[in-house]
Amino acid sequence: MAHWFDLGDVAVVPLIEDDRLLIEPGEFFPGLEPDLADWYAREPWFDRETGKLVFVIQSFLVCSADEVLVVDACVGAGKDRRRAEFDQLPDRWLRQFRATGVRDVDAVVFTHLHADHVGAVTVGADPVFPHAPHLVVEEEFRYWSSEAGAAAMRRTGDYLADSVRPIERAGQLSFVAPDAVVGKHAELVPAAGHTPGNVCVRVRGSAGTVLLAGDTMHHGVQVRHPELSTRYCVDPGKAAEVRSRILEEAGDSVLLPTHFPAPSAGRARRGSDGYVFEFAADLIRAGQFRYREWLA
Ligand SMILES: [Zn+2]
Secondary structure, eight states, X not given: OOEEEEOSSOEEEEEEEEEEEEEOHHHHSTTOOOOTTSGGGSTTTEETTTXXXXXXXXXXXXXXXXXXXXXXXOSOSSOOOSXXXXXXXXXXXXXXXXXXXXXXXXXXXXXXOOHHHHGGGEETTEESSTXXXXXXXXXXXXXXXXXXXXXXXXXXXXXXXXXXXXXXXXXXXXXXXXXXXXXXXXXXXXXXXXXXXXXEXXXXXXXXXXXXXXXXXXXXXXXXXXXOOOTTOXXXXXHHHHXXXXXXXXXXXXXEETTSOTTOOEEEEEETTEEEEEEOTTTEXXXXXXXXXXXX
C-alpha cells in the first residue's frame, strides 16, 4: 500500500525500491543477538521465521508548490552490484517516480554516497535529471574518491564510477556545507560518523517538521540501543554519538530514517527501559501521491 507524509504545504513522498530486505542481524551488527522479548524483534522490524532484520530501501521526494527535491536515490536499475538483492534491478525507482506525476526536479540531495543512496540518478551513463544540481558535502565526495573509499567499494561494486562520476562529468555535482539550506523548506543537519560527510535533511512544512535521518540509524534495535553502530559505519564511535544526540534532541518531532520498515516515520519515546519508536500515524496518508492533484 502506497503512502506519503502530509506536512501541510509540504509533502514527503517515499519512493520505495524494496519494501522488505531481510538481513542477518550479525551481518549488519556483528555479535548482535536480538532480544526476542523486545519491541524491535517483532514485526514490522523483525522476521521471526528467518530470524532476520527487516529493512526498506527507499528515497524521498520533498514536494511543495515552490519546488521538488529528491533526497537520495536508492540502488537504481541495471547496476552491477555484489549483493544479489542489489544486482541488475529492474527500474522500480523510476516507475514510482513517474507515478507521482512529477516531471522534473529542482535539486537532488545526497545524505551520503553509499550504493543504496545514489544509483537511480543515472541510467547507464546518463543523468536522469539533466537540469538539476546534485548536492553533496565535499568531504563525503573526497572520501569515496580516496583509496580508503575505493577499498570499501570493492565489496559493493564501483557505484562511484557508474552513478556519481557521470553526474560530476556533466557538471551537475555541487558541493554544499553540512548545514546548508537546500530548498525553501529543507536544510541539511551535520551528522558525520556513518560516513565522513553524512548529513540529515530537516524538512519544515506548515503542519509539521520531519528529520530525514538518512542512515544515522538503520534499524529499531539502534533506537533501543543507540550505542550500536553498523559494520558499515566509517567511524562507529562518532556514528553512535550522532545517533544519541538525534534521539535526545528529537523530543516530539518526527524522525524518518531511510531504512526503517514502512511507514518508517515516527517519534522516539523515552520509557523506563530506553527508547521505543512510535510510528507517526498523524502524518501518514494512504494511497498514491499525485503531485498535480495535491497542488490543486
Ligand atoms: Zn543506506
